[in-house]
Amino acid sequence: MNIIIIGGGASGLVSAIIAKRNGANVTILEKNKQCGKKLLITGNGRCNFWNEQQDIKFYHSNNIDIFEQFLKANKTKVLSFFDSIGIVSKNKNGYYYPFSNQAVSILNALLTEVHKLKINIIYEEVTNIEKSQNFKITSLKNTYYADKIIIATGSKAYPKTGSDGFGYILAQRLGHSLIPIFPALVQIKGNASYYQNWAGIRCEVKLAYYEKNIYQKEEIGEIQLTDYGISGICAFNLSNQVAKSLTKKQKTEILINFVPWFQGTKNDFKEWLDNQNKKLNKYTLKEILEGFLNHKLVNLLLNLANINEKTTWSQINKDNIVKLIMEFAFIPTEVLSFTNAQVCSGGIPLTEINMKTMESKITKGLYFTGEILDVNGDCGGYNLGFAWMSGIVAGENITKKED
Ligand SMILES: Cc1cc2nc3c(=O)[nH]c(=O)nc-3n(C[C@H](O)[C@H](O)[C@H](O)COP(=O)(O)OP(=O)(O)OC[C@H]3O[C@@H](n4cnc5c(N)ncnc54)[C@H](O)[C@@H]3O)c2cc1C
Numbered sequence: 001m002n003i004i005i006i007g008g009g010a011s012g013l014v015s016a017i018i019a020k021r022n023g024a025n026v027t028i029l030e031k032n033k034q035c036g037k038k039l040l041i042t043g044n045g046r047c048n049f050w051n052e053q054q055d056i057k058f059y060h061s062n063n064i065d066i067f068e069q070f071l072k073a074n075k076t077k078v079l080s081f082f083d084s085i086g087i088v089s090k091n092k093n094g095y096y097y098p099f100s101n102q103a104v105s106i107l108n109a110l111l112t113e114v115h116k117l118k119i120n121i122i123y124e125e126v127t128n129i130e131k132s133q134n135f136k137i138t139s140l141k142n143t144y145y146a147d148k149i150i151i152a153t154g155s156k157a158y159p160k161t162g163s164d165g166f167g168y169i170l171a172q173r174l175g176h177s178l179i180p181i182f183p184a185l186v187q188i189k190g191n192a193s194y195y196q197n198w199a200g201i202r203c204e205v206k207l208a209y210y211e212k213n214i215y216q217k218e219e220i221g222e223i224q225l226t227d228y229g230i231s232g233i234c235a236f237n238l239s240n241q242v243a244k245s246l247t248k249k250q251k252t253e254i255l256i257n258f259v260p261w262f263q264g265t266k267n268d269f270k271e272w273l274d275n276q277n278k279k280l281n282k283y284t285l286k287e288i289l290e291g292f293l294n295h296k297l298v299n300l301l302l303n304l305a306n307i308n309e310k311t312t313w314s315q316i317n318k319d320n321i322v323k324l325i326m327e328f329a330f331i332p333t334e335v336l337s338f339t340n341a342q343v344c345s346g347g348i349p350l351t352e353i354n355m356k357t358m359e360s361k362i363t364k365g366l367y368f369t370g371e372i373l374d375v376n377g378d379c380g381g382y383n384l385g386f387a388w389m390s391g392i393v394a395g396e397n398i399t400k401k402e403d
Helices: 010-021 037-045 064-074 077-084 103-116 166-173 233-247 266-279 285-289 295-304 318-326 382-398
Strands: 002-006 025-029 089-092 095-098 120-122 126-131 135-139 143-146 148-151 179-184 202-211 214-225 229-231 252-257 328-330 343-347 366-368
Touching (some): 002 135, 010 103, 010 148, 064 382, 077 382, 214 233, 233 343, 266 285, 266 318, 366 382
Parallel strands (some): 025 120, 148 366
Antiparallel strands (some): 089 095, 126 135, 202 214, 214 229, 252 328
């Protein structure tokens, strides 16, 4: 059986290995001059390739029930696959990395197996696919024929790695529909004038996201305050919902709590500050705040509250500063574009795919893997997780004989 895989990224490489191990004749068509360009930059070059906590709450899809069944059936397959290609991993609080701490170890292990199995890689960009008896695949240079194909072209996120969204067009030409795509895991912009003064601050926070003043979601962790708004894992994990709300022109707001370690209400915090003030006799408010907040942030908060650095706790409007510390209102105006986004939400609907095999329900012999499908995950190894799982399932099933 001749199989062509379009896209030599994370999911394409895995599906190629499994299909070839099962006896198929496999060719990968990759538009870049190398495979796995995106893989090399994952996890800041360290590749967070899996997460121990495979709970459905870390994944997003318009058909999450379908995905839940898929996750249950396939989550045990990933670590044994990586063991089979010699990857020794480290588990850091549930987050899996190669023990070398280098994404290149994951890519090289995949490519070593690809070469040992004598999988053919052709570096050409696919421009069209037609289906009659079999598949006719046109690249910029040649025409190829295959009994079955896998579209593993990724999404539209971070297009300089090769995934420019053209895969969606190929899928649509073969009869599929597309759930609108949005950038996800991306920086959030606002337009307040004081961002110049908070740029460069990194701090642990709790972010609470509101749409039309209704609480939606919370994230705890580190953020970076930048000259355009907010960045970092916590902000990334909210960015997709923010993008969708902004598109609907809904009022969106993120309340930043700069004291996520404090258990209690704003009144409790006011009392706690009262006690600090009593304990730290003769301290200014600035000196008290510097005991637990970033130095640059203290200056900004005092500035916004119109509080002089010599002022003491007893001299001020306490509600105002407490609100700034516990419920700092960040108003998103937009999220950065696909150019910066780590992943996309939306994609080919799961209702059009047999998720037990990854085969299209619309075009027989056509399979999909990875981010082109309507599944995206939070930061933490979930997106690669889906790439591996879907690659394994497609590779296992594409080689099966028809009943
Ligand atoms: C900066 C960054 C950091 C990330 N870090 C992590 C992380 O630590 N953990 C995690 O789980 N996820 C991470 N991700 C997300 C993860 O990398 C992707 O979800 C994953 O690579 C998707 O795999 P894929 O196989 O679907 O697509 P890709 O890996 O994008 O591969 C698609 C391939 O198809 C090729 N292609 C596209 N169109 C054509 C065509 N017409 N013809 C031929 N070839 C084509 C592309 O060149 C590319 O090689 C990160 C993403 C980015 C951008």
